[in-house]
Amino acid sequence: MPHDHHDHFHHEGMSPSGHPYRQDNDSPLTYWQQMEIAVRELLIEKGITTPAEIAAQIDLMDSRNPSNGAAVVARAWADPDFKARLMANAGDAAREMGFDIGPLHLVAVENTEDVHNLIVCTLCSCYPRNLLGLPPDWYKTRAYRSRAVREPRKVLEEFGVTLPEETTVRVHDSTADMRYIVLPARPAGTEGMSEEDLAALVTRDSMIGTGLPRQPG
Amino acid sequence: MVDRVRVKAMMPPGHVRAPVYLRGKTGVIERALGEFGNPEQLAYGLEAERKPLYRVRFTMAELWGPEAENPDDTVDAEVYGHWLEEAPDAP
Numbered sequence: 001m002p003h004d005h006h007d008h009f010h011h012e013g014m015s016p017s018g019h020p021y022r023q024d025n026d027s028p029l030t031y032w033q034q035m036e037i038a039v040r041e042l043l044i045e046k047g048i049t050t051p052a053e054i055a056a057q058i059d060l061m062d063s064r065n066p067s068n069g070a071a072v073v074a075r076a077w078a079d080p081d082f083k084a085r086l087m088a089n090a091g092d093a094a095r096e097m098g099f100d101i102g103p104l105h106l107v108a109v110e111n112t113e114d115v116h117n118l119i120v121c122t123l124c125s126c127y128p129r130n131l132l133g134l135p136p137d138w139y140k141t142r143a144y145r146s147r148a149v150r151e152p153r154k155v156l157e158e159f160g161v162t163l164p165e166e167t168t169v170r171v172h173d174s175t176a177d178m179r180y181i182v183l184p185a186r187p188a189g190t191e192g193m194s195e196e197d198l199a200a201l202v203t204r205d206s207m208i209g210t211g212l213p214r215q216p217g
Numbered sequence: 218m219v220d221r222v223r224v225k226a227m228m229p230p231g232h233v234r235a236p237v238y239l240r241g242k243t244g245v246i247e248r249a250l251g252e253f254g255n256p257e258q259l260a261y262g263l264e265a266e267r268k269p270l271y272r273v274r275f276t277m278a279e280l281w282g283p284e285a286e287n288p289d290d291t292v293d294a295e296v297y298g299h300w301l302e303e304a305p306d307a308p
Contacts, residue, residue, distance in 0.1 A: 105250070107272075122236050122238070123234060123236060149238065149280070149292050150281065150286070151286045152286070152290065153286050153287060153290075154286065165287070168289060168290060168291070169287065169290040169291075170274075170290070170291050170292075170293060171290070171291065171292045171293070172292075172293045172294075173236065173292055173293065173294040173295075174295070175234050175235070175236060175294045175295045175296070176234050176253065176256065176270055176295035176296075176297065177250070177253045177270060177295065178250065178272070178295055
C-alpha cells in the first residue's frame with residue numbers, strides 16, 4: 001500500500017499526494033447564497049417550479065459540451081453551403097443542425113491564412129454555452145478578460161499559439177447580446193475525411209480562438 | 218448611422234454595457250445587429266426600450282496608442298446606438 005511507509009515527510013494539512021486539503025464549507029452563507037435559496041424555496045412553495053425541474057435544468061446545462069460546437073465546425077468544413085449559412089446567421093445554422101440554442105444570437109468568425117479571431121467577454125463571462133458548455137475557469141478571470149483586448153498575441157503565445165506578424169488578430173468582445181464562435185481554419189491533410197473524424201480535430205479552445213485544431217493522424 | 222463613430226465619453230452610473238476602455242474611442246461600424254432591449258433598463262426589471270445595436274471595430278492603435286502590441290490588430294465590440302456619436306473628421 002502506498003501510504004504504509006512513513007519515511008517521507010508530510011506537511012501539516014497536506015494530502016499524501018502533497019496537495020492542501022480543501023476546507024470544509026461550513027462558513028456562513030453569503031448574502032447572495034441566502035437570496036438564491038430564499039427565491040428558490042419560494043418558487044417551489046408557490047408551485048411555480050419543482051426541485052425535479054431545477055435538477056433537470058442543471059442536468060441539461062451539464063450535458064452541453066464542446067462536441068456540439070465541434071459538430072457545427074466540422075459541418076462547415078465539409079459543406080460550403082452550410083458554411084455560407086453559418087457565416088450569415090450562425091444561430092440559425094446551429095438550429096438547423098438540431099441544437100437547442102434558445103433565443104441565442106450567435107456570430108461565427110472565420111480564421112483564415114490572414115486573420116486569427118479571439119473571443120472574450122471583458123464585462124463578465126458571456127460565452128456560447130449552448131454550443132460549448134460551461135466556460136473554462138480562466139475565461140472568467142480578470143487576467144484573461146483584461147489581457148485579451150490589450151495584448152492578445154502574448155496571451156495566445158501562453159496558450160501555445162504563435163502567430164506571424166502578418167496575421168491580423170481580431171479580438172471580439174461580447175459586450176451585449178451576441179455570442180461568438182470561432183470557425184477555425186481546416187487543417188491541411190484532412191481532404192476526404194468524414195464529418196465525424198473532422199469533428200474530433202476541433203478543440204474547445206480552437207472555437208474560443210485560444211487554440212488551433214488538432215492535426216490529423 | 219455613419220460608418221465612423223465615437224463611443225460617447227460619458228460615465229453614467231448603473232448597469233451599462235459600454236466598456237470604459239472604449240469610451241471616447243473612434244471605430245467603424247462592422248455591422249448593424251438590429252434592435253435589442255436596452256440593458257440599462259432590463260438590469261433593473263424596468264420595461265426596456267428597443268435600441269439599435271452595432272458591432273464597432275477599433276484598431277489597437279486607437280485603443281492603446283504607441284503601447285499597442287500590434288497597431289493593426291482590432292477589437293470588435295457591441296455598442297448600443299445611444300452610446301455612439303458621429304466621429305470627428307479623420308486625422
